[in-house]
Amino acid sequence: MANVTTSSVAGIVSGCNPLQYSASSPYTIFLFQAVLILVFCQVLHWPLKRLRQPRVIAEVVAGIVLGPTVMGRIPGFSETCFPEASKPGLTLVANLGIIFFLFIVGLEVDLTYIRKNLRVASTVGIINMAIPFSIGCGIARALYNEYHTSSHDMSFTTQMVFIAVAMCITAFPVLVRILVELNLIGDQIGTIVLSAGIINDLTGWILLALVVTLANADNFVHTVYILLLTVAWFALLIYPIRYAFRFYLRRFTNDLATGQPSPLLMVLIFHMVCMSAFYTDIIGVHPIFGAFMVGVIIPRDNGYVIRITEKLEDFIYVLMIPIYFAVVGLSVDLTKLNRGVDWAYCIAVIALAMVGKVLGGFLGAKLNGFCWRDSLTVGVLMSCKGIVEIVVLNMGLNANIISEQVYSIFVVMAMVTTFLTTPLTMWVYPPKYRKGAGGRNHHKGSSEPDHDCLLGSPTTHLCIGSLDRFGFSGLLLLLNRIDNISNLMLLLKDLEKDRPGAAIYAVHLREFTSRTSHLLEASSAGDSTQNEQQYSDSLSILSIVKAFSTMLDIKFSAKSLLSPMNSFMVPVNDLVTGPANFLLASASAAGLDQSKTSPEGEGEFYKQVLNECRCHVGVLIPSRREFNVETKILHLVLNQDDRLNSSDLLGLHLLRRLALSHPDIHVHVRSSAARNKEFEHQFEEYLGCVREESSLTISYFRILDDLILKKEAALGGSRFIVSHVFMDKHLLEMVRLGQTYEFDILVVKGAPLF
Numbered sequence: 001m002a003n004v005t006t007s008s009v010a011g012i013v014s015g016c017n018p019l020q021y022s023a024s025s026p027y028t029i030f031l032f033q034a035v036l037i038l039v040f041c042q043v044l045h046w047p048l049k050r051l052r053q054p055r056v057i058a059e060v061v062a063g064i065v066l067g068p069t070v071m072g073r074i075p076g077f078s079e080t081c082f083p084e085a086s087k088p089g090l091t092l093v094a095n096l097g098i099i100f101f102l103f104i105v106g107l108e109v110d111l112t113y114i115r116k117n118l119r120v121a122s123t124v125g126i127i128n129m130a131i132p133f134s135i136g137c138g139i140a141r142a143l144y145n146e147y148h149t150s151s152h153d154m155s156f157t158t159q160m161v162f163i164a165v166a167m168c169i170t171a172f173p174v175l176v177r178i179l180v181e182l183n184l185i186g187d188q189i190g191t192i193v194l195s196a197g198i199i200n201d202l203t204g205w206i207l208l209a210l211v212v213t214l215a216n217a218d219n220f221v222h223t224v225y226i227l228l229l230t231v232a233w234f235a236l237l238i239y240p241i242r243y244a245f246r247f248y249l250r251r252f253t254n255d256l257a258t259g260q261p262s263p264l265l266m267v268l269i270f271h272m273v274c275m276s277a278f279y280t281d282i283i284g285v286h287p288i289f290g291a292f293m294v295g296v297i298i299p300r301d302n303g304y305v306i307r308i309t310e311k312l313e314d315f316i317y318v319l320m321i322p323i324y325f326a327v328v329g330l331s332v333d334l335t336k337l338n339r340g341v342d343w344a345y346c347i348a349v350i351a352l353a354m355v356g357k358v359l360g361g362f363l364g365a366k367l368n369g370f371c372w373r374d375s376l377t378v379g380v381l382m383s384c385k386g387i388v389e390i391v392v393l394n395m396g397l398n399a400n401i402i403s404e405q406v407y408s409i410f411v412v413m414a415m416v417t418t419f420l421t422t423p424l425t426m427w428v429y430p431p432k433y434r435k436g437a438g439g440r441n442h443h444k445g446s447s448e449p450d451h452d453c454l455l456g457s458p459t460t461h462l463c464i465g466s467l468d469r470f471g472f473s474g475l476l477l478l479l480n481r482i483d484n485i486s487n488l489m490l491l492l493k494d495l496e497k498d499r500p501g502a503a504i505y506a507v508h509l510r511e512f513t514s515r516t517s518h519l520l521e522a523s524s525a526g527d528s529t530q531n532e533q534q535y536s537d538s539l540s541i542l543s544i545v546k547a548f549s550t551m552l553d554i555k556f557s558a559k560s561l562l563s564p565m566n567s568f569m570v571p572v573n574d575l576v577t578g579p580a581n582f583l584l585a586s587a588s589a590a591g592l593d594q595s596k597t598s599p600e601g602e603g604e605f606y607k608q609v610l611n612e613c614r615c616h617v618g619v620l621i622p623s624r625r626e627f628n629v630e631t632k633i634l635h636l637v638l639n640q641d642d643r644l645n646s647s648d649l650l651g652l653h654l655l656r657r658l659a660l661s662h663p664d665i666h667v668h669v670r671s672s673a674a675r676n677k678e679f680e681h682q683f684e685e686y687l688g689c690v691r692e693e694s695s696l697t698i699s700y701f702r703i704l705d706d707l708i709l710k711k712e713a714a715l716g717g718s719r720f721i722v723s724h725v726f727m728d729k730h731l732l733e734m735v736r737l738g739q740t741y742e743f744d745i746l747v748v749k750g751a752p753l754f
Contacts, residue, residue: 021085029086030093034319036081037326040066052181052422054174056387059322060415063329073335082330094327095287097320098391100312102288103273105173105201105388106295107305114198121195124364128382129168129200131363132356136164139352143345147403154215154401162211162401166393166410167353168360169204171386171418172197178384178422180512183563183570187434189374192365193381200382208392209289215399216284229283234293237276242297245272249299259302266311269298286395321387328394332408346409350416357383357417377429384421389414431570470653472616473580477506478572480605482541484586487622487744489548491719492584494661495654496554506545506558507575511565565605569612579751581615589621592735610724610749616650621745623738633664635720635743637707646750647723652686654748655721659687662719667698668707670726675700704730715741724749 021029044065045058065071072078082090114121140160148156175197176185184190209230217223249256255265276290298305337343361379362372370378390411397407475496477488492504542558549556563571576583587609591602609619636655638648659665667683669676680698687696701707720734720743727734727747738745 019080021083023085026086026089029083030089033082033086033090033326034323037062037066037322038319041322041325053419054177054386056171056174056325056390057415057418059325060329060390060411062322063326064332064334064411065329066326067330068333069329069335072330072333087327087330090323090327093320094324097316097324099277099287099291100273100316101321101324101387102391103291103295104309104312104316106292107298107309108173108176109198109201109296110300111198111296112300114195117191117195120192120368121199123367124192124361124378124382125196125199125203127364127367128170128196128357128360128379129203131360132168132353133164135352135356136160136167139167139349140164143406143409146341146345147405149403158211158214159401161207161214162396163406163410165204165207165211166389166396167349167356168200169208169385169389169392170197170200170357170382171384171388172201173388174386174418175381175384178381178425180562181564182422182425183431183567184381184425184429184434189377189381189429189434192368193378196361196364196378196382201388204388204392205289205292208395209285211401212286212395212399213284215401222284226284230280230285230289233276233279233283233290237293237297241272245297246299256299256301256304259304259307261304261308261311266308269294269308288391288395325390328390328411331394331397331404332411333404334408334412336405337408342405342409346412349409350413353385353413353417354383354420373429373433377425380421380424380428383417385414386418389418470649471580472582474577474582475504476572476575476581476583476615477504477545478509478583478585478609479506479541479545480509481586481588482544484588484620484622485541485544485548488584488586488620489545491620491744491746492548492554494658504549504554504556505575506542506556507572508541508558508560509568509572510560510562511568512562568605569608573612573614576613576615579615583609583613583615583617584620585609585617586620586622589623589735589739592621592731610747613749613751615751617749617751618650618654619747621735621738621747623742623744633666633718634658634662635718636665636667637720637722637726638667638669639723639726645723645725647725647748650748650750651721651723652683654746656687658719658721663695665696667696669698669700670702670707671700704733715743718743720745722747 019029019032040062041055041059044062045055048058049055066082068078071081137160140163141156143163144156144159175193179185179190179193185194210227213223213226213230217226246256249265253262253265255261261269272294273291276294277287278290280290281287298308337346358376358379361382362375365375365378366372393402393407393410393414396402397404402410475492477492479485479488496504542560545558546556548554559575561568561571572583587606588602592606606619609617634655636651638644638651644652655665655667665687669679683698684696720738722734722745724747727745734745737743
């Protein structure tokens with residue numbers, strides 16, 4: 001039985017220091033260190049997240065702040081919080097974390113993705129590595145002469161190759177996160193950068209394994225033996241072990257069919273990772289290479305690697321990786337760069353790293369016929385270093401390949417290049433210049449509208465009399481809340497009553513987070529092997545919509561869309577075939593009511609849908625009434641009777657379609673003048689041909705109270721169609737009234753002018 005003590009409790013009671021390291025209970029100070037590291041990471045990530053920076057920057061900065069550069073200069077801080085005796089425990093957890101992190105990086109490497117774009121990817125990837133590699137070889141001589149000491153006896157050749165690799169490597173995990181954050185994952189540029197990044201990643205790890213082999217070998221013969229053993233192990237993994245593993249999964253399990261790894265398979269995968277890491281370590285290569293190769297050979301069928309990642313990523317990314325970067329930061333002492341020449345070399349390394357990577361990507365893309373802007377964007381994106389660069393540098397420091405000063409210089413370079421990637425990409429490649437990877441419209445439907453769209457222009461006079469020729473060329477259903485599906489489908493049933501067999505395209509919107517499983521899913525978008533799994537992820541919502549559509553005789557197709565919530569309308573607009581489409585979404589009344597206290601929640605979603613959609617849009621705000629309560633009365637609120645805009649006309653058009661199911665219609669016109677008989681006649685004529693038994697009431701109001709207070713008794717179970725112009729002025733009041741009197745609100749906005 002393990003020897004469990006209560007020394008920490010007894011120490012506090014007896015007045016002893018609970019942070020004093022004890023070999024019998026090393027976990028006491030480790031728990032304190034873990035909490036301290038995680039708090040610093042979260043605090044620093046909050047402002048950096050506003051700048052759209054990856055979490056790795058906050059984690060490395062947290063380590064540097066906790067290290068000798070900042071907090072370590074406080075007398076007694078390092079000795080109290082990070083005593084030397086406690087560092088082996090931190091280092092052990094950090095190394096375990098980085099081993100499994102490289103396993104996840106291997107899961108991200110999709111070799112089939114390279115085959116689809118082999119020519120362009122290989123050209124961009126190789127040139128993007130060759131130029132900075134050459135620059136690294138050049139600056140290595142100057143760094144070696146300046147920082148080489150008698151205690152640091154590594155050969156120049158080994159250090160030169162290591163520095164060249166550090167200059168040319170691209171951080172694939174951070175790169176994909178940046179692509180998704182900027183909505184470039186489905187763009188032509190994103191496709192090329194992803195493919196080239198995979199080639200860059202694989203080549204970089206192979207070169208790094210060579211460098212570590214050179215550093216660990218005593219002579220040339222040992223180097224050859226280590227390389228042969230490494231190649232033999234990788235060949236064993238890629239061929240017999242990979243095929244045997246796949247055969248076992250297909251023959252004896254149902255894991256690949258369901259995409260869900262069983263506990264037994266997770267144990268087997270853990271054994272493979274540990275054994276492969278153990279082997280590469282004992283032959284003289286770093287254990288992370290063995291873990292990386294196991295990740296590469298795992299089958300990707302049906303989102304299998306995504307499910308494996310989901311089971312591992314939280315513990316690794318939330319706890320182990322921050323501890324790893326804290327250990328890295330504790331080794332960075334920027335105070336040792338205390339000379340002008342040190343910072344001159346630092347600036348030179350940053351400049352050469354950026355120029356080399358940008359120039360390499362630019363030339364590689366230009367050779368494949370890209371324009372200068374697209375080529376420059378490829379170069380900027382490929383300059384990202386991030387977490388992989390830090391891992392490489394830490395390996396070099398531990399292997400005594402580089403000195404602490406060179407290590408600190410390159411850590412600063414990695415931080416700066418990663419920080420600059422996002423803003424430079426946004427500057428070089430703004431949204432107006434972006435184009436899709438082989439077509440942006442992904443749902444079936446004509447790109448030409450069947451009817452004229454509801455657009456006003458200086459040459460077109462729109463009025464009630466001309467509404468007969470208007471219609472929708474396609475209908476998109478944006479699903480983000482499962483609790484509003486029933487209300488949306490009831491509205492859809494009424495809208496499509498006169499169109500049996502109509503087709504709708506449902507889009508399940510899911511938020512992209514920093515999870516690697518989301519990253520894997522985003523990077524595999526468009527892969528036919530992933531489509532079934534994407535549908536499975538959205539089964540709880542899309543299956544409900546499919547059931548409704550079958551009952552209502554509506555043709556149904558669906559897509560699961562993974563996007564950052566601050567820019568989700570960018571990929572949604574890619575699904576719009578033209579301005580005559582109609583996008584129907586829903587928003588929570590309770591969420592909108594709280595939008596002032598949580599501006600990034602439902603209120604932000606509501607604003608994005610209305611302000612950024614490129615077609616006609618309607619946002620349903622359902623009341624709290626039960627699902628089986630039928631809509632009694634239709635209410636249309638017009639902002640004014642003499643100048644109807646496209647949103648008012650869209651509301652009229654929707655009202656006419658809904659009137660087939662709900663004959664009791666009330667139109668409320670905001671006007672300070674007397675009754676407009678010409679307007680009333682036009683409206684009665686427009687609605688009269690829909691249904692003979694329709695009951696139409698037209699009233700006028702000046703303020704919101706006049707609209708609501710006179711109708712209190714008849715509001716329950718009603719549906720209001722309101723222009724976004726009116727709702728912009730009375731959003732909270734209308735939402736709260738809807739909750740109080742239990743009526744639905746459909747906010748509409750006509751397509752913008754193009």
